[in-house]
Amino acid sequence: MKYIETGSFPNVARKFNVMRCNQCDDAPCMKICPTSALYRADNGVVDFQDEDCIGCKSCMNACPYDALYINPETMTAHKCNMCNHRLEVGLLPSCQIVCPTEAIKIGDLDDPGSEISRIVARDDVAVRAPEQNTKPKVYYRGADQASLDPTRTAIANDGMIWADTTPSHPSIPVHAGHRPIDEEGVIARTAYTTAHHMTWKEKVSGYLVTKAVAAGVMLVAALMVLLGHADVQAAVGVVPPMVAGVFLGITGVLLVADLKQPGRFHYLLTKGNWSSWLVKGAYVLMVFGALSGLWWIGGLLDSPGLLQWLAVPTALAAAATAGYTAYLFAQCEGRDLWQTPLLLPVLLAQAVTAGGAAYAIMDVFMDVPSSDAVRWVLLAGVAATALLIGVELTSHGSRSVELAVEAMTRGRYANQFWWGGVVLGLVVPAVLVVIALVAGGGTVLAAIAGLCALAGMFAYEDSFVRAGQSVPLS
Ligand code: SF4
Ligand code: SF4
Numbered sequence: 450m451k452y453i454e455t456g457s458f459p460n461v462a463r464k465f466n467v468m469r470c471n472q473c474d475d476a477p478c479m480k481i482c483p484t485s486a487l488y489r490a491d492n493g494v495v496d497f498q499d500e501d502c503i504g505c506k507s508c509m510n511a512c513p514y515d516a517l518y519i520n521p522e523t524m525t526a527h528k529c530n531m532c533n534h535r536l537e538v539g540l541l542p543s544c545q546i547v548c549p550t551e552a553i554k555i556g557d558l559d560d561p562g563s564e565i566s567r568i569v570a571r572d573d574v575a576v577r578a579p580e581q582n583t584k585p586k587v588y589y590r591g592a593d594q595a596s597l598d599p600t601r602t603a604i605a606n607d608g609m610i611w612a613d614t615t616p617s618h619p620s621i622p623v624h625a626g627h628r629p630i631d632e633e634g635v636i637a638r639t640a641y642t643t644a645h646h647m648t649w650k651e652k653v654s655g656y657l658v659t660k661a662v663a664a665g666v667m668l669v670a671a672l673m674v675l676l677g678h679a680d681v682q683a684a685v686g687v688v689p690p691m692v693a694g695v696f697l698g699i700t701g702v703l704l705v706a707d708l709k710q711p712g713r714f715h716y717l718l719t720k721g722n723w724s725s726w727l728v729k730g731a732y733v734l735m736v737f738g739a740l741s742g743l744w745w746i747g748g749l750l751d752s753p754g755l756l757q758w759l760a761v762p763t764a765l766a767a768a769a770t771a772g773y774t775a776y777l778f779a780q781c782e783g784r785d786l787w788q789t790p791l792l793l794p795v796l797l798a799q800a801v802t803a804g805g806a807a808y809a810i811m812d813v814f815m816d817v818p819s820s821d822a823v824r825w826v827l828l829a830g831v832a833a834t835a836l837l838i839g840v841e842l843t844s845h846g847s848r849s850v851e852l853a854v855e856a857m858t859r860g861r862y863a864n865q866f867w868w869g870g871v872v873l874g875l876v877v878p879a880v881l882v883v884i885a886l887v888a889g890g891g892t893v894l895a896a897i898a899g900l901c902a903l904a905g906m907f908a909y910e911d912s913f914v915r916a917g918q919s920v921p922l923s
Contacts, residue, residue: 451923452610452641453595453602463640466596467544467553468923469529470495470516471577471585477782478508478517483727484713484720486526492537493559493586496530499523503716504709506648507727510781513581515645515923524709531555558586578922580847581782595637599921600848602637610640647918652707654911656700657774658803658903660734661796663696664771665804667741669826671764678818679753679760684811685818686748686756690741692807697738726777733773737766771800778917786853786917791841798837799906802830806878806899813896821886824895828882831902835875838909849920857916866912874905 451468454461476495479487486501487508502525509517509526520527532542545553556565568574574588577597595601670689678685705714721728740763747755775793778784805827812820842858845851857866881898885891 450641451596451639451643453593453637454640455593455595455637464593464596466589466592468514468516468577468643469587470512470531471514471583471587472531474584474586475582477511477513477583477780480724481507481511481727481777481780483507483722483725483731484716485722490533490537492533494531494533494536495528496533497526497528499525501716501720502526502710503713504711505707505727506709507725507777507781509648510784510787510918513578513583513783513922514585515783515921518643518645519648519709583782593637599639599923600852602639604639604642609642642923645923647915649707649914649918651911652703654907654914656703656707657796657799657910657914658907659696659699659703660774661771661800661803661906662807662903663693663700663741664737664767665800665802665830666692666696666807667737667744667763667767667804668771668800669804669808669823670744671760671767672822672826673818674753674756674760676819676822679756680751681816681818682748682751684815686751686753687745688748688811688815689807690745690748692811693741694738694745697734697741700734726773726780730773730777733766733769737763737770740766767800768797771796781917783922784853784917785847785849785920786857786913788846788850789841791837795834795837795841798830798833800830801826802834802878802902802906805830806902809882809895809899812892820892820895824882824886827895827899827902828879828886831875831879831882835871835879838870852920853916856919857912860916861919862912862916865908866916869908870905870912871909872905873901874909875902878902878905 451466452463453466454463456462472493472495476487476489479485479489479495483505484501484503486498486503488496488498490496502523504519504524504526506519506526509515509519512528517526517528519525532540532544535542542553542555545551545555554565554568556563558566558569560566561570568590569588572590574590575592575594575597576585576588579585589597666689670685673679673681673685705711708714717728717731721731723729740759744756744759744763747759772793775796778787778792781787805823805825808817808823809827811817812823817823842854845854856862878898878901881894881901885895885898
């Protein structure tokens with residue numbers, strides 16, 4: 450249930466709506482679910498299967514309506530399934546049975562003669578967020594638009610009714626410039642709603658960085674081979690795949706640790722839904738891991754021929770490892786900020802940065818074939834990332850994106866973004882690398898630049914991941 454309040458005293462009104470799963474015809478939650486734990490039942494209902502859910506929370510980011518939550522008892526994703534266990538035996542859903550004013554009606558929209566079809570055809574009905582193209586099948590009759598669009602209401606600073614504190618539900622800032630005013634100049638506020646929590650946090654931000662390091666170090670190693678350094682056993686043949694292996698391992702640990710049902714992680718392979726980029730990504734990581742393993746064997750055997758043979762496929766697998774998350778985030782249709790087409794190039798640029806950073810750090814401990822080439826790679830990665838982020842944050846596509854960008858650059862995550870992502874992650878490394886390149890020597894300086902770039906990358910990714918989830922959906 451959600452209550453909103455509109456108007457100014459004494460002309461005020463409180464309005465009530467049920468914010469439930471829309472049983473979408475084109476349901477992004479089903480597409481992203483890696484194990485098909487969310488599925489369409491024969492009667493059209495989008496239902497769920499507890500036993501198959503690994504608790505990855507992807508569906509919660511894919512649903513543009515905030516309709517899913519993790520049930521703390523089962524640690525699996527739940528939502529309204531229209532009491533499908535009742536529908537299947539010919540009963541009506543409990544909410545329709547108990548509603549004293551018959552405010553809820555459920556029926557067959559495929560039957561033009563059904564009462565529900567006649568209401569939809571005849572009355573003034575609206576759906577939530579039609580622009581998401583999910584073809585929602587819950588229609589609201591005579592609803593206030595401010596009820597259906599959460600970006601037009603705010604939670605007041607003094608909280609909600611029956612709530613001592615402001616809950617963790619994301620809310621539009623109430624400060625000037627974002628006052629939720631509708632066409633008639635009426636300010637609406639959310640007075641009561643369900644608390645929803647951010648689902649992807651530091652483990653997902655961390656996984657983006659560790660994956661970038663694993664991919665990046667092999668990209669630079671492949672570059673070294675293509676530049677004719679395949680015979681450098683330690684710094685090209687042996688150490689890079691070891692670094693990639695360690696960071697790939699950390700990536701896997703972070704991914705599994707973020708699951709609410711970590712013991713079921715193998716369902717990604719045994720019950721994999723091939724429309725989910727979580728499943729495709731798992732295979733990408735495995736192929737990349739296998740190629741890195743072969744590379745390591747080639748290094749141990751001191752076989753430049755094998756490394757030359759592996760260079761192009763390994764570079765391609767590394768690029769796929771760095772970039773597939775752009776497609777996973779694009780499947781999170783509830784997070785407009787993540788829909789940017791620039792996410793793929795940003796992730797690739799970050800992999801180049803991370804590869805240059807890893808090599809700059811390795812340069813302190815071993816003889817790297819071309820220190821200057823490594824520094825140029827780091828500088829190119831940082832410059833490309835800065836350019837892409839700049840373009841990304843200035844080209845807003847929708848009000849949700851605007852709100853997320855504001856949270857990132859002027860709101861709750863601004864310090865993290867500017868001081869961490871921009872200053873520590875881009876400006877400081879660029880300055881240090883230029884000094885190292887101009888002054889010569891500077892191995893330690895370049896290594897510090899690499900460390901700063903990696904720390905800043907985490908800060909940026911964390912602000913991007915969190916800001917994307919900060920815009921309310923219900
Ligand atoms: S996308 Fe959301 S609203 Fe649509 S079917 Fe899935 S859970 Fe329900
Ligand atoms: S949490 Fe993951 S596995 Fe469970 S239903 Fe949602 S997407 Fe599917």
